[in-house]
Amino acid sequence: MAHPQPEALGELAELLGQLGLQVETARSTVEALNKLRFQPAHVIVSQQISGSFDGIGLLEASILHAPEALRIALVSSPDEAVELDYRPAHGGTIIRLVARPSERSRLVVVVGEGVKLLNLVEQQRELVRKLSVDQGKLQRRELLLDTVVKERTKELEESYEKLKAANRQALFGLAEAIEAKDPYTKGHCGRVAAYSLVLAKEMGYPADGLETLEFGAFLHDIGKIGIKDAVLLKPGPLDDTEWTHMREHPVKGYEIASKIEMLKPIMSAVRNHHERWDGSGYPDKMIAESIPVAARIVAIADAFDAMATDRPYKKALPLEECEAVLRKTAGKMYDPELITIFCDRHLGALYHDDYDNLPVEDGHEAEVASSK
Numbered sequence: 001m002a003h004p005q006p007e008a009l010g011e012l013a014e015l016l017g018q019l020g021l022q023v024e025t026a027r028s029t030v031e032a033l034n035k036l037r038f039q040p041a042h043v044i045v046s047q048q049i050s051g052s053f054d055g056i057g058l059l060e061a062s063i064l065h066a067p068e069a070l071r072i073a074l075v076s077s078p079d080e081a082v083e084l085d086y087r088p089a090h091g092g093t094i095i096r097l098v099a100r101p102s103e104r105s106r107l108v109v110v111v112g113e114g115v116k117l118l119n120l121v122e123q124q125r126e127l128v129r130k131l132s133v134d135q136g137k138l139q140r141r142e143l144l145l146d147t148v149v150k151e152r153t154k155e156l157e158e159s160y161e162k163l164k165a166a167n168r169q170a171l172f173g174l175a176e177a178i179e180a181k182d183p184y185t186k187g188h189c190g191r192v193a194a195y196s197l198v199l200a201k202e203m204g205y206p207a208d209g210l211e212t213l214e215f216g217a218f219l220h221d222i223g224k225i226g227i228k229d230a231v232l233l234k235p236g237p238l239d240d241t242e243w244t245h246m247r248e249h250p251v252k253g254y255e256i257a258s259k260i261e262m263l264k265p266i267m268s269a270v271r272n273h274h275e276r277w278d279g280s281g282y283p284d285k286m287i288a289e290s291i292p293v294a295a296r297i298v299a300i301a302d303a304f305d306a307m308a309t310d311r312p313y314k315k316a317l318p319l320e321e322c323e324a325v326l327r328k329t330a331g332k333m334y335d336p337e338l339i340t341i342f343c344d345r346h347l348g349a350l351y352h353d354d355y356d357n358l359p360v361e362d363g364h365e366a367e368v369a370s371s372k
């Protein structure tokens, strides 16, 4: 508060002090601006006395130090009095009140309202600051949580992949153990898986099912675990009883697969790879399209490999002859469309070099398209 006359200054300071405000006084513009520089005020009241004290000039100069302060000029004539809408954002607004003792209650009201408004604005700002701090904390916590969750998920995924790989290895090991019993079928499961995969890709099999199909093809004969060695390893043709027993292997395989969660998706390839297109296959005597595609694919790959490799009772046939036999049996034993794809594109050439180098044994009659 600035006023050149000490008595009037003391009286006004006492009046505003009743509002509970801390009041600082100054008797000159220089003194007032000096005080404002070190302690910005919320309310600045100054006396305007024409020709002797430029209170309005002081208020204008105070904008630099206290831009949002409520500024009040006490003027001597009612003509000069202007009461404006003061808001803290309206920096520089100067309210002019008449400096009569009768108008002092008006001064108290304006100052009181201005202080309330300033307090409200300050509270609002404090709230915004607090909220932004809380939000920042929340964001940091979320980020931390996100990182922890990602790390845990990665660890779990890695563990799951390791477990999956271990399970696959165990199952492949089992299939290989069956193969190992019979040196003539060595590598058969791997080749059937490879032919199946390439045929599936060529015929437009769903990409997300390829891995399962390959797995199913590899393990299609897993039911041979339950076939007696005397039958499984018999070097010559099987008699009727032996064939009946041998033909139990798809159902035995299905029973194994249905008990192992990981093998459930490949059950159809295991159970139905000996079905025939014309319904004369086993175990379910399915016909044509009712045979699951995976089983139809594996059936062709299985038959082709049986022809294209040496067996105890026959020797390997060249690619062209294998294809000719498959074409002849298409529509009877195998899906004709799949056979066309397999033969036209010579998909059996995958292992051509391998079976070209296989030793040819004399005395074995070729028995085509009849994998056990």
Ligand SMILES: [Fe+2]
Residues within 6 Å of the ligand: 220, 221, 249, 273, 274, 372
């Ligand atoms: Fe089989």
